[in-house]
Amino acid sequence: MSEHTITVAGVAVDTRHWIGGERVASTQTFPDVSPIDGSTIGEISRGTAMEAAAAVAAAKAAFPAWAATSRAQRARILHAIADGVEKRIEELAIVETTDNGALLRSHRRGVMPRVAHNFRFFADWLLQLDHEDFDTRGHTNHVSWDPAGPCVLITPWNAPLMLATWKVAPALAAGNTVVLKPAEWSPLTASLLADIAAEAGLPAGVLNLVQGYGSEIGDALTSHPDVRRISFTGSVPTAKRIAASAAAHLTPLSLELGGKSPLLVFADADLDLAVDLAVEQYDNAGQVCLAGTRLLVEESVAEEFTRRFVEKASGLKQGDPRDEATDIGPNIHPRQLEKIDGFVRRALAAGARAVIGGHRGDGQYYAPTLLTDVAQDSEIVQEEVFGPVLTLQTFTDEETAVRLANGTRFGLAATVFTGDPERAERVTARLVAGTVWVNCFFVRDLQAPFGGSRLSGVGREGGTWSFDFYCDVKNTVTAPKGWKDHG
Missing domain, CATH: 3.40.309.10 (Aldehyde Dehydrogenase; Chain A, domain 2)
Incomplete structure (x- = not known):
């Protein structure tokens, strides 16, 4: 077993980053502590601006080929990732419970099956994504969704893998490449996801993982000129810092923030x-x-x-x-x-x-x-x-x-x-x-829009709204005449 591998309830977890299809170690680490008993689970590679830049570079390099991959092939790979999740539900459940303290029974029966569903839903939605052509004075309007580019996805600690894949799945389905930055208090299942995605055939560089403290790597990710989308779930103060950082390049943001419902x-x-x-x-x-x-x-x-x-x-x-x-x-x-x-x-x-x-x-x-x-x-x-x-x-x-x-x-x-x-x-x-x-609570359908008003967020994701965010939506208008005879 590698010196960078820890064992969590019998499950091997690599503590290094995942960049460009390879495991990358940092010179420094940070402790990951279980809230169940306060014990240190392991030492995790602590990313710096250097690892953040390398991950964005890997995502940028992988983007043209992944964007050009057919919808059907992207969907097949997302379904393969879902298959991998389903095969490892028990492992993912016990690792996440150890890491963030949420109920094991909930992870087994609801959360991890939902992780797999996130990939299946957006794979299937991709294949039916369409807007009927419409006419303007005899001209044809055709709406399409073009992949935007590398995306930075910053996820919280309260439902680490489910909320990460709620972002990762539509971003990948849309044809984008991803740099995922999980919360430092619960990073382990994101590392397992990198393994599962690689085993499913996701090309190198399409999904990258950088671990560490937001204060040390956040700005390097969110201010990078090659990043074309940022999605963040977390606190209002952190969102304000991300928005200020992204403003330099007008990088579009999706922010799901606090609640006092x-x-x-x-x-x-x-x-x-x-x-x-x-x-x-x-x-x-x-x-x-x-x-x-x-x-x-x-x-x-x-x-x-x-x-x-x-x-x-x-x-x-x-x-x-x-x-x-x-x-x-x-x-x-x-x-x-x-x-x-x-x-x-x-x-x-x-x-x-x-x-x-x-x-x-x-x-x-x-x-x-x-x-x-x-x-x-x-x-x-x-x-x-x-x-x-x-x-x-x-x-x-x-x-x-x-x-x-x-x-x-x-x-x-x-x-x-x-x-x-x-x-x-x-x-x-x-x-x-x-x-x-x-007269109900927490009934959630992935095709419904999700997001907040006021300080609870900016934007909506879910169903077509996710593709609207993770893509550049294009309208092509074609005149009825002007074609040359190619017969």
Whole structure:
């Protein structure tokens, strides 16, 4: 076994970058620590501007041939990657659970199958991507999607492989080459993806992987003149730095950022359903961008809703995410845990009341928390915590409900529970959000547009919207006359 290979729960993982079809080591490393027990999993190659430049150069060199590859062949390779993922679901699941602390059962049953689906969906969508020709005064308009060039994809730590492939799959399907920069807190499954892609026949340089700290390699990637698209999922402050860096070359951006999403419960709602799905907001230890962390409940049912919520949430089991019985695992990193605890301590000091939780557990675990008696303009209501912390406010009418729901700088998602379809239509029409769920939660179809409003993001991806972003969309207008006789 190579000195650059670590073993994670019996799975061999290469700790080096993947550039131009080869493993590349850095002179320095950074530790990858498991949030389950704080143990160091291994030392990971720590990229610099040199590795970033090499990865972009490799992507640029590979781009002409990959862009010229037929749609059918690109689709075949993407399906082969999906096959490789499906063969290694168990390995990918245990490595990612060890790396980021999310539930093993979720990785096995939902997340890793979704990774494979990401590749299959965009492979199939590529083959049906079309726009019907249309006429302008006898002239024919033909719309086409041309590959844009090398893409830099910067992905988060909360669902590392799924969110990486949500970007990688459409970028590759579109005929682009990719430089993937995974989050330094959870880099391991991205390395396994590089192996799977190579085994599936993806040409060298089409997918490149650079690991390391964003502060050290981010600008080298996002300001590079040869990069033609940047897609980022993460925090608003980091997005602002990326946007400033990309501005020098007007590189198009797709940004999926923070959320402070409302979950509205009207008095005529199915309270059992509303409570069940409200408790689901603790999924992944609250580290879900779409989570409805602000519970807004009609005053007349607030007491009953809270009673049922506390009863349901109190039954959640927090512990080792590798245990099938566990409902909530650890938070990703000591810094994140400190951030979560700081938010809650300041809220309590300002007069909030913890109905449940409100404190740390052992290790990197934070108790599922529900805070009431919070003001709309308070930090805990306005800022993204990204942990198992929910707030509860009440309202007396639709107008107040909508005002509270829209009363932050964010606009990623919203959830509405009501038994009145007319009310659902009225309220959802006024909510500022990229996705709204009515009497359901987290129903996601890859053909639907996905993105945020306000500070929650820029742009939309999914289905044809992904190809619109990852391509240069061209319209060719042809005159009805002027052809020479070639007979």
